[in-house]
Amino acid sequence: MRAVKVLYADVDGTMVGPLGNLLWDSQRTPTLAAAEALVRAAREGLEVVALTGRARAAMFEFARVLGLQSWICELGGIRIYDRGETVVHEHGAFPGSGVPTAELHRAVDLLLESYPGRLEDHSPWNAARESSFLLRGEVSTEEAEERLAAAGFGWATLVDNGVIPRRYENLTEVERVRAYHLLPRGVSKVASVAGDRAYRALEREETALVGDAAADLDCRGEVGRCFLVRNGLDKDPSLAWVLEPDSGVEVTKATHGEGFAEVVHQLLDDR
Ligand SMILES: [Mg+2]
Structure with a gap:
């Protein structure tokens, strides 16, 4: 060994x-x-x-x-x-030049609009990000990725990073808060x-x-x-x-x- x-x-x-x-x-x-x-x-x-x-x-x-x-x-x-x-x-499947977050922030906006009370920015941990963003809440990652693909973000994926053992007042529709990473496929x-x-x-x-x-x-x-x-x-x-x-x-x-x-x-x- x-x-x-x-x-x-x-x-x-x-x-x-x-x-x-x-x-x-x-x-x-x-x-x-x-x-x-x-x-x-x-x-x-x-x-x-x-x-x-x-x-x-x-x-x-x-x-x-x-x-x-x-x-x-x-x-x-x-x-x-x-x-x-x-x-x-x-940068995985990110098709652009520069850092993926320059494009990914628009995908974040799309998801936050799609899931009111279910998803929010994982503040304060998104400062100075280059490859990925963090979100928190509780959604189906498959359904979220379908929405992303329909809006031209088929190169992005939403990855479940497990339970956050606390509650957030704006996540009114959520039973168990989870952390998610939004990042290019392949990363x-x-x-x-x-x-x-x-x-x-x-x-x-x-x-x-x-x-x-x-x-x-x-x-x-x-x-x-x-x-x-x-x-x-x-x-x-x-x-x-x-x-x-x-x-x-x-x-x-x-x-x-x-x-x-x-x-x-x-x-x-x-x-
Ligand atoms: Mg960990």
Whole structure:
């Protein structure tokens, strides 16, 4: 068995606790678990690559604070190497030149007009986006994509990024709030992991991934080991299939950053 060299780690709901706090556990009690795991990974040569829907600008300082060498933003739309020196854009099926959000904002307007009380801007997380936008609410992604295609946005897709465990007063028609990414077809976490492995010439068995949502688990065929942090399952019953013996997904005992730490320690102990 080859040693795992790279761990792709989702950020929100996985590496960090509530409100994006690296030093909180799920109950908002201070913990060093994730920080200590990052230190051990750095000491023992396991590269942690953040794999997130966050915008490039939002990730830059976070990645610097953690000392990451590379990270992947906007759900795979942008891969960053050499601590920011090298930037690889993936625009998928976007037919235009420039950044996809220059066109995608019109698709956002269309969806918001189509689903009053059911969908809204995932404020404040859409500042300075290049490849994708975030929406929140509860809609059928198939139906939304039909509306998009009819308006000339057949190159765009609406991806469910899992449950947001809170309510919003303007989403009056929604039972369980979900986050959605609107982005070009062909841009995804799984495509970015494949692209990153090719870029680094890494075998599947040399990589692992940990996340908390369906878009993370989609990557399981591209990595040697795929982990779901326990809180991902707790908040989204539609992920219960991971408990099947042949799911290809390992579920951690701990939640959030403590679950991330469990994965780091397990990968290093198994070397
Ligand atoms: Mg997440």
